[in-house]
């Protein structure tokens with residue numbers, strides 16, 4: 001079994017980007033600038049946005065955190081997004097999800113300028129991704145593709161089973177794995193909450209990508225020997241014996257599934273850190289696109 005070390009790989013990618021930033025500086029160029037919009041103060045969201053900002057500092061990007069009140073109206077948030085779209089200093093921005101219930105997420109994501117949509121969530125960018133055009137790939141699926149590539153995991157002709165059809169992970173993942181070229185060319189089955197006899201699929205899968213958010217869902221008896229397992233689940237499970245009061249738990253029964261797997265991602269330290277690294281990579285791309293315009 002080989003561990004797909006997302007933490008280490010993310011550090012490698014950040015170092016590569018930092019070198020690019022140094023070159024930009026030496027050339028007297030503007031460095032990439034990322035903004036993150038955070039509505040309210042959900043604990044997990046604060047952690048993620050915090051590490052995004054810290055990573056920017058680490059590699060020499062400029063970053064801006066836009067903190068807005070939980071009870072901000074949809075109209076006010078749309079106005080804020082318009083400001084960010086028009087801000088020439090900014091190369092890209094993200095609106096941290098989930099948003100409070102009184103705000104229509106779809107409407108917000110549609111309002112982001114596709115050229116600044118470094119999350120790749122705008123329908124224009126999602127469409128380009130599906131059509132195999134160059135664009136911002138959603139950071140989590142992009143991070144998974146990058147891990148597969150850097151560890152040279154074979155994907156062509158393999159049966160990939162994706163569990164979960166969310167707009168930000170499962171659905172784009174199923175598209176990327178079926179795209180032409182490496183690391184794609186896979187035969188994909190997208191399973192979800194209405195799938196019957198899911199083990200029939202997982203037992204026959206060469207690659208399994210779980211994005212459910214159900215701790216320890218994928219068990220050893222659901223997979224075949226030699227399977228590649230990518231665990232996108234990140235659930236905070238309360239645990240008073242830990243200093244933070246919780247432990248981060250994935251969708252996979254790691255202890256037992258890892259005994260059968262050829263490659264597997266840990267949680268934490270797998271897909272999560274890769275998500276942040278790829279967001280930074282998208283921001284670098286946004287800067288380059290803007291410069292070449």
Ligand SMILES: Nc1nc(=O)c2c([nH]1)NC[C@@H]1CN(c3ccc(C(=O)N[C@@H](CCC(=O)O)C(=O)O)cc3)C=[N+]21
Pocket residue numbers: 047048051094095096097098119139140234248267268269270271272273275276
């Ligand atoms: N507009 C938007 N874009 C996102 O990309 C986005 C989002 N909203 N909302 C929430 C999800 C989740 N997400 C994570 C990023 C990093 C870790 C990460 O680094 N996790 C660490 C553990 C961190 C911890 O202690 O919680 C790890 O897995 O090793 C996890 C999850 C980005 N998301």
